């Protein structure tokens with residue numbers, strides 16, 4: 001009976017210690033670990049390059065002037081205007097988040113970088129413009145974007 005009281009006292013002491021010091025120390029260590037993991041992961045892009053980098057976007061007839069299409073699986077916006085068809089990466093040049101399009105251009109939801117409608121950087125922290133990709137036509141008239149071939153901004157498929 002006396003021994004049981006001692007065990008109960010020890011449980012109580014252990015619980016009090018845990019609630020008094022152990023829990024805050026545990027939470028502190030867990031928070032520090034989460035912070036360090038986040039900081040260490042920052043230099044690496046969220047996305048890894050795909051296999052071939054090439055994907056079909058339809059025929060020229062499928063993309064009349066005024067068309068804006070987002071190819072989610074490939075993270076590329078395809079535009080068609082009076083001068084031709086062009087493709088701009090949707091991957092932010094800062095840390096690889098996916099930018100979204102608005103009426104003024106592109107905005108990155110992660111750290112607020114802004115690009116104009118042609119992907120030119122307007123506000124960091126992103127270090128450079130969104131790349132433009134090559135658009136070409138296959139023998140069967142299918143247009144293809146090649147993410148491994150960047151082109152100078154302004155170059156369109158006609």
Ligand code: FES
Pocket residue numbers: 092093094095096097108109110111112113124125126
């Ligand atoms: S990932 Fe940081 S601004 Fe886009």
